[in-house]
């Protein structure tokens with residue numbers, strides 16, 4: 131994990147100093163945290179939820195938890211309900227980057243500090259949240275690109291890549307695409323011939339890969355998936371098409387979840403760039 135590693139209490143202290151929160155809140159015995167989770171779209175997300183829940187419990191924080199099922203309107207509703215319940219802190223992992231200003235202003239007006247975890251927002255007004263804790267998604271995309279460049283260094287002809295993007299408008303989808311392209315653009319032999327969202331899920335990853343295979347067939351040399359779950363779904367599609375994953379098609383993904391390690395051990399996935407979901411301890415450290 132890179133970026134700001136301030137703990138929740140540090141975030142609270144910063145909020146108190148900034149006049150957002152009465153210092154007396156800091157002395158309270160039990161903090162109430164409202165956490166608006168993205169959903170349960172992937173193995174990574176399940177591990178992230180577990181990390182938040184167990185860390186809050188360990189730290190003696192009362193956790194109010196909601197699952198937005200990958201819908202921004204559900205997250206906004208959850209945040210508004212936390213504001214109405216006057217929680218001490220709101221934390222959330224924004225499903226997409228934009229469209230948060232109004233609700234963040236409402237939280238600020240209610241003097242409730244907001245902590246962003248995992249994914250960030252693209253507001254120009256940094257005073258709308260206290261801190262961000264998460265990974266550098268652009269660097270993850272670059273790592274995936276660097277691995278591919280090295281792997282294909284002796285290949286003379288075109289390298290045809292299909293890309294399974296994460297949720298449209300989400301920080302990891304935008305940044306992982308950007309980082310990967312930044313690296314591969316140095317050599318024109320790398321060509322992204324198809325790119326479509328698989329919404330970070332196995333089912334969509336499989337469905338979109340089936341469509342890629344139907345359209346491009348054996349022309350595909352590489353699959354770049356923005357997360358492991360989509361890669362695992364795509365592996366099924368590749369096998370069903372009678373091809374060998376990780377051999378006929380080189381497969382790169384991101385996360386490093388258990389399912390990805392199992393696929394690598396089985397020789398069906400070439401590489402997964404690590405992205406830690408264990409944000410609970412740094413968010414809830416007493």
Ligand code: AHR
Nearest residue numbers: 171172174248302330357
């Ligand atoms: O925001 C992190 C991403 O969201 C993970 O890479 C992906 O698996 C999850 O759904």
